[in-house]
Amino acid sequence: MAKPVVAIVGRPNVGKSTFFNKLAGKRIAIVEDKPGVTRDRIYTEVEWLNHSFTLIDTGGLEPESKDIILSQMRNQAKIAIQTADVIVFMVDGRAGLVAADEEIGNLLRRTGKPVLLVVNKVDTSKLPDSFYDFYQLGLGDPFPISSTNALGLGDLLDEIIARFPEKQDEDYEEDTIKVAVIGKPNVGKSSIINTILGEERVIVSDIAGTTRDAIDTPFTHGEDKYVFIDTAGIRRKSRVNEDIEKYSVVRSLNAIERANVCMLMIDATEGVTEQDKKIAGYAHEEGKASVIVVNKWDLVQKETNTMNQYIKDIRKELAFMPYAPILFVSAVTKQRVNQILETIKFISNQHSMRVPTGRLNDVIGEAILLNQPPSDKGKRLKIFYVTQISVRPPKFVIFVNNRELTHFSYTRYIENKIREAFGFEGTPMSILYREKGEDI
Missing domain, CATH: 3.30.300.20 (K homology (KH) domain)
Structure with a gap:
């Protein structure tokens, strides 16, 4: 199963990034005493008492702000809330309860998800008088902490992991090959799945980012059982226009964790991009078997050594995974699509092989x-x-x-x-x- 996701939300400048960096063990989020500095969500892996989870830092929520950047941050935080299994709602113990906290509290209550109300900047054992005002939010007992001084963090982490959803065994049998279909938006992930299945099982659209979450598609081929995990495409930050795509990285990472095999889709008309390298790196670092599928091969003008040159370029750009086979396919013409499943089965067996x-x-x-x-x-x-x-x-x-x-x-x-x-x-x-x- 994928790791639980914990999102830190709250209005700007309450100490979310400081808290995030303490748990991450390293300075990842930008920390500055100015509202709105953390403009994008950043994630890290955290482990506490043998429980691993993905922690998301968010830009501050300003419920009524019309500022464009603050509006984008608000949307990103809402997406993080949708993604999260547990929400850490952080407020400022020095500033006390403010109207924006009440607005955010109303938003979080409607999610129906576990919410921990965390009062930051409580730097001594004596609680400030304003601490008790936070009970008005109707989110249970507030947890006093000091991110800067690392006070109360252990108790808070205990509470966080206690609220994780119970691990449920996936319905797939042990011999089912789970395939994460990963890649940038609009490289044809859903189209390839539909072509392999021979039917319209997932939505296909020319609009990048149509697949907004990981979608499981189980099926059998002969005597073999598979499940395709189609993920939201991962985009470069500079090209993210829709806020809802911003959490696709977390979902794709979770899909990679769940998978036995990763099918990295590359657009033949673009070649290997920096984002492709990052996505491939996730699969490599997680130790997953991988196949590189170059889609839209029908759109490439061919010469004598076109394919060989593509292979050289891919091997150069993805030098850290020379073990991954490369297939050149077309979801439209179905060229070599029949080779995908046999390659997936083969590398899955190689991934599981034990030698004398x-x-x-x-x-x-x-x-x-x-x-x-x-x-x-x-x-x-x-x-x-x-x-x-x-x-x-x-x-x-x-x-x-x-x-x-x-x-x-x-x-x-x-x-x-x-x-x-x-x-x-x-x-x-x-x-x-x-x-x-x-x-x-």
């Missing part, structure tokens, strides 16, 4: 004979033993004499030798080093 330990060590032994491990100041790295400890993605542990002697180039060499011997096409791979006596 004896054969693995034979391969590594041969690799060492061909290319000795690195040395430093007269000390050479010795490799004693290799084992695969997990799948999805495949993860290997190499036991060595001294982890400090390892080098990324030799790790890449070992990875290439493992891939040559066993395949692991379409999937990232993780290689860890341990010294004797260390836990795996």
Whole structure:
């Protein structure tokens, strides 16, 4: 299941970004003593007591403001509210209850979602007299905290995770291949799904951003069970015109988390863009099997080496995922669309593959004979033993004499030798080093 989403909302300058940065453990949001500085939502992953969740920082809500930027921030915060499983409504304990807080409180009560009323800037154990005014909002007991001094944050985090929805097992059987269809808006994600299914199962539109949320489409093909998770397209910030698209990144990240395989859609008429790299990076970092599907191939004028040149360009731009197969397709003409499912099934199996330990060590032994491990100041790295400890993605542990002697180039060499011997096409791979006596 995807991680729960927690949104921090409130009017400008109540300390939302300071709170966000404390929980993130690093300075991500811009903090400035001026209303409206945080103009876009920023998200981070937070872990507390073995519970992981996605935290969204928002621009301040100004319910009655006609200012364009504040209006956009208000819309973004509303979208964050729609996305969230738990809402942290932050108010200013120094300023006391103001009319804007009441307006926001009315908005939040109507959501029907768990809301935690958090009174920030309470820097001492003595509550200010204005603290009790916040009971008028009708949102339960306020929680006093100081984001700057990190007071009360632990108790608040306990309350946040206590309100997470109960984890529900997905209805899909264990052998169902879950495919996140990811990419920028208007690259043809919904059209490809419809072409594969042979029927209109999801809305197709030329208007970028039609798919506003992740839509699950389960189906069977032969004896194999699949579910396509069609996501809202991820756009570059500079090109986001509709506020509602701004939370597509969070939804797409959640879809990637849920998936076994990611199908990265690229527009053949545009090639690989910076945003494509970011989206591919999400899938790679999450350790998901991936296939790169270049759609609209029918719109590209072909010459003798057109496809080969495209492949070179893609490999150069997405150099961090050389393992991902590339398909050139057209949802309109159905060219090579029939190859998508067989490729997805293949890389899903590769993603789940476990290799025999004896054969693995034979391969590594041969690799060492061909290319000795690195040395430093007269000390050479010795490799004693290799084992695969997990799948999805495949993860290997190499036991060595001294982890400090390892080098990324030799790790890449070992990875290439493992891939040559066993395949692991379409999937990232993780290689860890341990010294004797260390836990795996």
